[in-house]
Amino acid sequence: MSFLELFSKETCPQFQEQIKADLGYFKHGTVSLDKAMEAIRGVVAIEEAYRDAELQATIQIVGSALGFVGIVASVAPYLIKKDPPDRKFYLPLSNIEIPSFILVLVISLSAGFGVWMSVWAIAQLKKILPKIKQRLPFR
Numbered sequence: 001m002s003f004l005e006l007f008s009k010e011t012c013p014q015f016q017e018q019i020k021a022d023l024g025y026f027k028h029g030t031v032s033l034d035k036a037m038e039a040i041r042g043v044v045a046i047e048e049a050y051r052d053a054e055l056q057a058t059i060q061i062v063g064s065a066l067g068f069v070g071i072v073a074s075v076a077p078y079l080i081k082k083d084p085p086d087r088k089f090y091l092p093l094s095n096i097e098i099p100s101f102i103l104v105l106v107i108s109l110s111a112g113f114g115v116w117m118s119v120w121a122i123a124q125l126k127k128i129l130p131k132i133k134q135r136l137p138f139r
Contacts, residue, residue: 061119069112073104 089098 057123061116061123064119065112065116068115069108072111073108 089100089103090096091098
């Protein structure tokens with residue numbers, strides 16, 4: 001009995017104080033952990049938004065180029081008349097004949113590449129303009 005009396009009067013309060021201190025320490029640790037998790041979630045959300053914007057710009061560029069290639073490919077046969085049948089196309093500064101199909105393919109791919117570069121340049125300009133406006137001394 002004396003052992004239990006000694007434990008309840010002297011040892012138990014020390015253990016209770018130690019448990020309270022440990023709980024306080026863990027409480028501060030969990031608050032810090034929660035803040036760190038919120039910060040990581042914020043960074044992940046920002047990165048996801050950035051990737052979505054990049055994907056949207058890529059889809060816009062490729063879609064514009066493909067659409068223009070389709071238009072040029074459908075219009076090109078009207079540019080290359082089959083009458084008269086003896087009309088032939090040659091590479092510049094040579095005597096090598098170019099088939100009409102290859103000529104239409106080259107024209108449409110060149111037009112698509114030109115549109116792709118134009119839309120890409122506009123997208124890059126949209127990214128750069130806000131940064132330039134921020135650096136201007138007068139606003």
